[in-house]
Amino acid sequence: MQLEFWFDPASTYAYLTAMRIESLAADAGIGVDWRPFLLGPVFQAQGWNTSPFNLYPAKGRYMVRDIERITAERGLGFRLPDPFPAYSLHAARIATVAGEAGWAGPFVRSMFIAEFDEGRDIADGAVLRNLVAAILEAGHPDAVAAAATSDATKALLRQRTEQAQAYGIFGAPTLRTPDGEMFWGDDRLEAALRWCRR
Amino acid sequence: MQLEFWFDPASTYAYLTAMRIESLAADAGIGVDWRPFLLGPVFQAQGWNTSPFNLYPAKGRYMVRDIERITAERGLGFRLPDPFPAYSLHAARIATVAGEAGWAGPFVRSMFIAEFDEGRDIADGAVLRNLVAAILEAGHPDAVAAAATSDATKALLRQRTEQAQAYGIFGAPTLRTPDGEMFWGDDRLEAALRWCRR
Numbered sequence: 001m002q003l004e005f006w007f008d009p010a011s012t013y014a015y016l017t018a019m020r021i022e023s024l025a026a027d028a029g030i031g032v033d034w035r036p037f038l039l040g041p042v043f044q045a046q047g048w049n050t051s052p053f054n055l056y057p058a059k060g061r062y063m064v065r066d067i068e069r070i071t072a073e074r075g076l077g078f079r080l081p082d083p084f085p086a087y088s089l090h091a092a093r094i095a096t097v098a099g100e101a102g103w104a105g106p107f108v109r110s111m112f113i114a115e116f117d118e119g120r121d122i123a124d125g126a127v128l129r130n131l132v133a134a135i136l137e138a139g140h141p142d143a144v145a146a147a148a149t150s151d152a153t154k155a156l157l158r159q160r161t162e163q164a165q166a167y168g169i170f171g172a173p174t175l176r177t178p179d180g181e182m183f184w185g186d187d188r189l190e191a192a193l194r195w196c197r198r
Numbered sequence: 199m200q201l202e203f204w205f206d207p208a209s210t211y212a213y214l215t216a217m218r219i220e221s222l223a224a225d226a227g228i229g230v231d232w233r234p235f236l237l238g239p240v241f242q243a244q245g246w247n248t249s250p251f252n253l254y255p256a257k258g259r260y261m262v263r264d265i266e267r268i269t270a271e272r273g274l275g276f277r278l279p280d281p282f283p284a285y286s287l288h289a290a291r292i293a294t295v296a297g298e299a300g301w302a303g304p305f306v307r308s309m310f311i312a313e314f315d316e317g318r319d320i321a322d323g324a325v326l327r328n329l330v331a332a333i334l335e336a337g338h339p340d341a342v343a344a345a346a347t348s349d350a351t352k353a354l355l356r357q358r359t360e361q362a363q364a365y366g367i368f369g370a371p372t373l374r375t376p377d378g379e380m381f382w383g384d385d386r387l388e389a390a391l392r393w394c395r396r
Contacts, residue, residue, distance in 0.1 A: 046254055056244055056368060058366040058367075058368040059368050059369075061366060062366065062368065062380065062382055065379075065380070066381075066382070066386075069379075069389070069393075070389075168256040168259060168260065169256070170254060170256040170257050170260065171257075181263075181267075182260065182263070183264075184260055184264070185385075187383075187385040187386075188264075188385075191267070191268075195267075
């Protein structure tokens, strides 16, 4: 059984989920199907030209404090990227390649740590390249960079984003069970896993 | 020690919190300070003329399913009021009176059950009157109705709504600790109580 984990690499709450989903799912005997997609087109369809955390400053300030408290409780670091949200297209394409090749977990975790703990810019190709190099052996980063910008990967990521909208996904993280139930937010991870085990 | 519970009587997620906050807080040795306010002016300040669940239909559909699952798990009923959100001014004024007089808990719980389980309209004065009559002795409902429309109550509710905005409250339920930490959403109730006990 697999739980789909829909996320945009720029999402603060998806960071929280990425750092714990694989172990919690494994404890429940469930696998993780990593589903990178882009929130930009989803937000645009709702009439937003940026994150709601920027459009609604009180909500944005709350989000930062909420994430600070939760990351402190879980022993994770946090700083808000500048600019926020980070430009996540390149990272999403590499995550798409990683998902197909079976190394999404380590890549996405190291990417979120770089972005939200270390303050590095995931729009920067050199940053992404080093993340890949830390996971795969020498020589692979070039192949990954080529695969990430291939027509097939671009099409797959576009298709995933359209699929997210068709499902009614409006934010990240969204967890989708094999029977099509959707759970939005890191705070719904346990409920999504319970649903899978019903 | 008291945890402030900020809620609008039309809020679906505040229903979830109202049905469990007093017992969970009591278990932690904490009291509940019921803080009815109106989300309407808060939403208007964000450029919204109705609930975000109406403005963003995918989010609204998700909310209904989310609440259905949670209420089922907790043995509560749920149906979405029609119209949604309910017109909550009168209920908020009575809740304000109840808060000053010490019967906010039973009133707010019975009001939420009427609204979200039994499908009754909390804009209807007769519905509210019967809720009050079920809590207080005969003769009191008239006094409560008079107190609810007094200048003092109107001013207190208005002041609470302004205070909510000044605090940066942008949705309900919001839980506010004695040291000013804010937690938004029923799913943050446990975290708010943990924060109080730090």
